[in-house]
Amino acid sequence: MTLAEAARRRNEARRNRTAESPQGTVDPSPSGTAVSSARGAASAKGSLFGWPLLLGFLGVAGLLALSLFTGVYDVFGGDGGAQMFQITRIPRTIALVLAGAAMAMCGLVMQLLTQNRFVEPTTTGTTEWAGLGLMLTVIIYPDASIAARMVGAIIAAFIGTLVFFVFLRRVSLKSSLIVPIVGIMLGAVVGAVSTFIAVQTDMLQSLGIWFAGSFTSILRGQYETLWIVAAVVVAIFILADRFTVAGLGKEIATNVGLNYNQILLLGTVFVAIATGVVTVVVGNLPFLGLIVPNIVSLIRGDDLRSNLPWVCLLGIAIVTICDLIGRIIVMPFEVPVSLILGVVGAAVFVALLLRQRKVG
Structure with missing residues (x-):
C-alpha cells in the first residue's frame, strides 16, 4: 500500500463512518481528535485547484493590496x-x-502528529521556548546578528x-483537552523561567517587545530572513x-512502510x-495555527x-485582517497584531x- 492510497482510504473510512453516525459526525478517536461533520467531509475535493481556490487567491490579493496602501504616511503625495x-x-x-502561511502550516503539522485539533506552537510551549532561546542568545552574545538569534x-x-512530545508519551490520558493543557502548562513554566532571567539581566522590556507580535518594525533589510519559512511551507x-499517514498513528504508519519516528522528527x-x-x-x-486548520477542516473536510x-x-488572510485592524483602530498609532489575533483566536x-463538547 502506498502512502497516497493510505491517505485516500483514511478519507473514505471517515466518510463511511460519518454516513452511519446518527448525529452526522464520527466518534472522536482515543487521542481526542475531533472529526469533521458529514457536510465537511462530503465537501472535500480531490482536485488541488479550481475556481473556488481562484476566488480565494483573488480575495487574499485584494487584502494584500489594501495592506500596501494603508498607513499614516501618504505614499502618493508625501x-x-x-x-x-x-x-x-x-x-x-x-x-x-x-x-x-508558515504558522498556519505549523499548526496543521502539529495537529497531525499529535492527532489533536487543539495543538499548535502556542499551545505546546514552542513559542515560549523560541523566546527563551532568543533571549539566551542575546545574553551570551550581545552583538549577535539576526541570523545567530534565529539559530x-x-x-x-x-x-x-x-x-512536549516526550512528555506527551508519558501521559496516559490523552483526551482532546488534556494535550493542549499539558502544552500550555509547559509553556507557562518556560515563560516564567524567561521572565526570571529577564528580570535578573534587566531585559524584561526586550522580552515584552519580542513576544508582542507586530509588523511595525518590518523594514527592507530586516525581513529577508523570513524567506526561510517559504522553504518550510514548500517542504x-x-x-x-x-x-497524513503519520497522523493515523505509529502502528498504521509502520504497517504501510513509513518510518514514523523519522517523520515525527x-x-x-x-x-x-x-x-x-x-x-x-x-x-x-x-492561536493562528489552531484556528486556521480547524476552520478549513470544518468547511472542506x-x-x-x-x-x-x-x-x-x-x-x-487572518493575519492581514488583524494587521489592518491594528493599523486603523487607533490611528496614527498601531495595536500589535498579536493582541487582536489573541482575542480572535481565543474566541x-x-x-x-464548545462544539467538541456538543458533538462528543
Whole structure:
C-alpha cells in the first residue's frame, strides 16, 4: 500500500463512518481528535485547484493590496512616498504572507502528529521556548546578528517541541483537552523561567517587545530572513502524504512502510524552524495555527492535500485582517497584531471547545 492510497482510504473510512453516525459526525478517536461533520467531509475535493481556490487567491490579493496602501504616511503625495512604499509597505506585506502561511502550516503539522485539533506552537510551549532561546542568545552574545538569534531560537524551539512530545508519551490520558493543557502548562513554566532571567539581566522590556507580535518594525533589510519559512511551507506540501499517514498513528504508519519516528522528527524540525524565524522577526502570533486548520477542516473536510492551499490562504488572510485592524483602530498609532489575533483566536478556541463538547 502506498502512502497516497493510505491517505485516500483514511478519507473514505471517515466518510463511511460519518454516513452511519446518527448525529452526522464520527466518534472522536482515543487521542481526542475531533472529526469533521458529514457536510465537511462530503465537501472535500480531490482536485488541488479550481475556481473556488481562484476566488480565494483573488480575495487574499485584494487584502494584500489594501495592506500596501494603508498607513499614516501618504505614499502618493508625501515627500519620498515611493521610497517609503519600497522600504516599509512592500516588506511588511511580504512578511504578512510568509508569517501567516508558515504558522498556519505549523499548526496543521502539529495537529497531525499529535492527532489533536487543539495543538499548535502556542499551545505546546514552542513559542515560549523560541523566546527563551532568543533571549539566551542575546545574553551570551550581545552583538549577535539576526541570523545567530534565529539559530538560538530554532534550537530552543526544537528542544522544547521534543520535550512536549516526550512528555506527551508519558501521559496516559490523552483526551482532546488534556494535550493542549499539558502544552500550555509547559509553556507557562518556560515563560516564567524567561521572565526570571529577564528580570535578573534587566531585559524584561526586550522580552515584552519580542513576544508582542507586530509588523511595525518590518523594514527592507530586516525581513529577508523570513524567506526561510517559504522553504518550510514548500517542504510540507511535498511531504503532505507522509504527514497524513503519520497522523493515523505509529502502528498504521509502520504497517504501510513509513518510518514514523523519522517523520515525527522531520515535522518537529519544520515547526521549530518556522516558529524560531517568525518569533525573531515578527514575534508571537497566538492561536493562528489552531484556528486556521480547524476552520478549513470544518468547511472542506479532511482531504489534507487539497486543503493545503486553503490553509495558507486563510492564514495569510487572518493575519492581514488583524494587521489592518491594528493599523486603523487607533490611528496614527498601531495595536500589535498579536493582541487582536489573541482575542480572535481565543474566541475561536472556546467555540471549538464548545462544539467538541456538543458533538462528543
